[in-house]
Amino acid sequence: MDKLNSALPGPNDIHREVLPNGITVITRSNFNSPSVVVSGYFDSGSLSDPDEKLGLADFVTSALMRGTKRRSFDKIYNELESVGASLGFNSGVHKSGFHGRSLAEDLPLLLTLLSESLTQPAFQKTEVEKLRAQLLTGLAIRAQDTSDMASMVFDEILFNGHPYSRPEDGHPETVKKITRDDLVRFHREHYGPRGLVIAIVGAVKAEEAVRQVKRALGGWQVKGQKDANQLPDVKLLKKTISKTHRISGKSQSDLVIGTNGPKRKDPEFMSATLGNNILGQFGMMGRIGDVVREKSGLAYYAYSSLSAGIGPGSWEVSAGVNPQNVKKASDLIVTELTRFAQDGVTADELADSKANFIGRLPLSLESNGGVANALLNIERHDLGLDYYRRYPDLVNEVTPEEVLNTARKFIDPNKLAIAVAGP
Amino acid sequence: MKNLLTQTILSNGLKVLLKEVHTAPIISSWLWYRVGSRDEVQGQTGISHWVEHMQFKGTPQFPANILDKVISREGGSWNAFTYMDWTAYFETMPADKIDIALRLESDRMINSRFDSNEVASERTVIISEREGNENEPLFLLGEAIQQSAFRVHPYHHEVIGDMADLRTMTRDDLYNHYRAFYVPNNAIMAVAGDFDTNTMLARIKELFESIPTGNEPARLAREEPAQKGEVRLSVEGPGATSYVQVCYRFPSASHPDFFPLSVLDSLLAGPSNLNMFSGGISNKTSRLYRALVDKELAVSAHGGAQATIDPFLYTVSMTVHPKRKPEETLAALDKEIQRVKEEKVSKEEITRAIKQARALFAYGSENITNQGFWMGYAEMFANYEWFQTYLDKLSKVTVKDVQRVANEYFKPQSRVVGTYMPLNGKA
Numbered sequence: 001m002d003k004l005n006s007a008l009p010g011p012n013d014i015h016r017e018v019l020p021n022g023i024t025v026i027t028r029s030n031f032n033s034p035s036v037v038v039s040g041y042f043d044s045g046s047l048s049d050p051d052e053k054l055g056l057a058d059f060v061t062s063a064l065m066r067g068t069k070r071r072s073f074d075k076i077y078n079e080l081e082s083v084g085a086s087l088g089f090n091s092g093v094h095k096s097g098f099h100g101r102s103l104a105e106d107l108p109l110l111l112t113l114l115s116e117s118l119t120q121p122a123f124q125k126t127e128v129e130k131l132r133a134q135l136l137t138g139l140a141i142r143a144q145d146t147s148d149m150a151s152m153v154f155d156e157i158l159f160n161g162h163p164y165s166r167p168e169d170g171h172p173e174t175v176k177k178i179t180r181d182d183l184v185r186f187h188r189e190h191y192g193p194r195g196l197v198i199a200i201v202g203a204v205k206a207e208e209a210v211r212q213v214k215r216a217l218g219g220w221q222v223k224g225q226k227d228a229n230q231l232p233d234v235k236l237l238k239k240t241i242s243k244t245h246r247i248s249g250k251s252q253s254d255l256v257i258g259t260n261g262p263k264r265k266d267p268e269f270m271s272a273t274l275g276n277n278i279l280g281q282f283g284m285m286g287r288i289g290d291v292v293r294e295k296s297g298l299a300y301y302a303y304s305s306l307s308a309g310i311g312p313g314s315w316e317v318s319a320g321v322n323p324q325n326v327k328k329a330s331d332l333i334v335t336e337l338t339r340f341a342q343d344g345v346t347a348d349e350l351a352d353s354k355a356n357f358i359g360r361l362p363l364s365l366e367s368n369g370g371v372a373n374a375l376l377n378i379e380r381h382d383l384g385l386d387y388y389r390r391y392p393d394l395v396n397e398v399t400p401e402e403v404l405n406t407a408r409k410f411i412d413p414n415k416l417a418i419a420v421a422g423p
Numbered sequence: 424m425k426n427l428l429t430q431t432i433l434s435n436g437l438k439v440l441l442k443e444v445h446t447a448p449i450i451s452s453w454l455w456y457r458v459g460s461r462d463e464v465q466g467q468t469g470i471s472h473w474v475e476h477m478q479f480k481g482t483p484q485f486p487a488n489i490l491d492k493v494i495s496r497e498g499g500s501w502n503a504f505t506y507m508d509w510t511a512y513f514e515t516m517p518a519d520k521i522d523i524a525l526r527l528e529s530d531r532m533i534n535s536r537f538d539s540n541e542v543a544s545e546r547t548v549i550i551s552e553r554e555g556n557e558n559e560p561l562f563l564l565g566e567a568i569q570q571s572a573f574r575v576h577p578y579h580h581e582v583i584g585d586m587a588d589l590r591t592m593t594r595d596d597l598y599n600h601y602r603a604f605y606v607p608n609n610a611i612m613a614v615a616g617d618f619d620t621n622t623m624l625a626r627i628k629e630l631f632e633s634i635p636t637g638n639e640p641a642r643l644a645r646e647e648p649a650q651k652g653e654v655r656l657s658v659e660g661p662g663a664t665s666y667v668q669v670c671y672r673f674p675s676a677s678h679p680d681f682f683p684l685s686v687l688d689s690l691l692a693g694p695s696n697l698n699m700f701s702g703g704i705s706n707k708t709s710r711l712y713r714a715l716v717d718k719e720l721a722v723s724a725h726g727g728a729q730a731t732i733d734p735f736l737y738t739v740s741m742t743v744h745p746k747r748k749p750e751e752t753l754a755a756l757d758k759e760i761q762r763v764k765e766e767k768v769s770k771e772e773i774t775r776a777i778k779q780a781r782a783l784f785a786y787g788s789e790n791i792t793n794q795g796f797w798m799g800y801a802e803m804f805a806n807y808e809w810f811q812t813y814l815d816k817l818s819k820v821t822v823k824d825v826q827r828v829a830n831e832y833f834k835p836q837s838r839v840v841g842t843y844m845p846l847n848g849k850a
Contacts, residue, residue: 035789073707081693141664250661284491294544359497359498359516366792
């Protein structure tokens, strides 16, 4: 094993253990800095939200730390902030997650507060109302954000009627309808040790990390923890659909153009990721950046992204342009997508992106947070503990033909979702 | 584990700081120039930022279409930043690939082309960047406050520059600015990571030492006169949410009062992280959160100072609670400001601020990019020792110091209060 390879996480330095109550603990030590990261996810997300109370799962995660049966909101944060630690929860469609960090000496405190927030939230009425006002203000700000609104309209077009079409943080009218009882019930039915994964990375030995998780959460048992709703199939677009959302008084419009992408576990994932890098990321935002920004000077940012998760995500191009240039930029982007799907990529372009993927790996795994993300990625998608050591080979196996086939399979330039938000 | 630090100045005036860190096979190289919006005159606002963009547009040796790929191809991460006082370029690379970054930086210190077609297309890119900023209420408000706070000193304009100047500056304006400020004696090179110091220094000398020393760049020396009375302003724009920003005058980062003020900031608004790559922590038990957010006068409240060469501002930003008026939120802030002036803070609060700073430092030292960042960054407004002794200086802050600086710097007659008034659909 060379020096570069041994710096990557692998079976010899990752410890993984499943506790009797179903919690998976995955750890890697790093004693270069006296700090530690605790990060993880569990089965709870907007997939379980009723349409009329969309934002419920998100509301629950936002309320977890606003008081538990043992500690008030102020006490929880006082203990965390007094030692320079942080802990927070977030919510997605399938999973909810948490992320915290502290000095290694404060790991027991971090895990105690994680445990209390997960298992004994109080959902006190006054705190719920304070939080609701904050969430509603957040939605009012979102309604003014051209980038957020273009993404939201894009998801509505692309995933019409599917759970992926819905914003996880809901709408003002749905958030207003959520009651304290809804929060309590959602927590009782969906929260539990099954499906909970905790990664701990930093200045702590593996056995000590596991011992501490056992102390904090080993005794958690929940009868009748609900399974997540089944994810329906995504219906593909039959033709290009464009929608414009007006936000008056703004100086710039945001534009999102794209289609469906692969799932994380699809065999095309790696070729799609490499293809996407060439399309709209490599160097100064790939081919898209070259055409829209460098050659035409139309935008400060213009790039493509791929969101492959448990279900089929989107493959999209985003750009922020002057309202008068929306059509021009949109045409250029569609032309690039067409070229990409027709002709694929050159061997040189692919070689550059492969080198980029392999070379940048140690950088993404430099901090404790980076390693924790990698461990959770391995766990969520069954990649194997040796995934990051095999990664260079997986990247190098991809051929230009595979990229072309993948581009053709997913991108049909006549069936795109085009969303614009601006004045 | 030893972290060797070496400081030296090459014969052409380029200062070099090297720190060996062998935790991962990574090297981060930073090149800092002492040039930013502080060096810009009216008619050329935004020129330093635009020059930074042009540094990605190629030299004869690294033409534009090559240059933007060389670093990425080797798995590097790179970017550049323009600020009021400085412009910085960095590349973080696999250790065995750092040479290409060093070659690129030495080349574009002197050989950038500033092709007029590239200038033309970048003009609209930067105008687009500014239009994106103008979409944000807090950008509009911040810009109005800054120009009210600084009538004379060049801190009066945003780094991005005024639209009028972005439309009219010429290729030669940009090139002259580049030639005047991108000289080795106006730059600092800071490299951290997995290398041998002697080898690294030899290579840097080989690549950089032949670049001739330039004239010492001329500085604008326009000191801001004392403000005589509170300034209040408002900005109107789209949306449904009001914001209030209150700015007090703060000393430069090299001033001894910067440390008690950092403690004061920490207990008022939560610890600010000056570090650009490792984020902060929540501020839900800061005095302002408890008095403003928890009491439902604001939906969020944040405060922060910036480390600058000349005196700048301490800014408190508040998102007004939908059920409240901006004046009510401001009145609640004033009560808290009055409290730190009249009552001594507790020793525990100071101890807490120091522990918070210690934790933030530990998070920052997890990554090499950040270690490279700090060496050059601290040199921009003080020196590396400022960073190395930061925690010691914080720990010497007393209860008395905090009260003294609160009274000295939180003066109503030298503050600017700005309100963003949403039009709520009324245009």
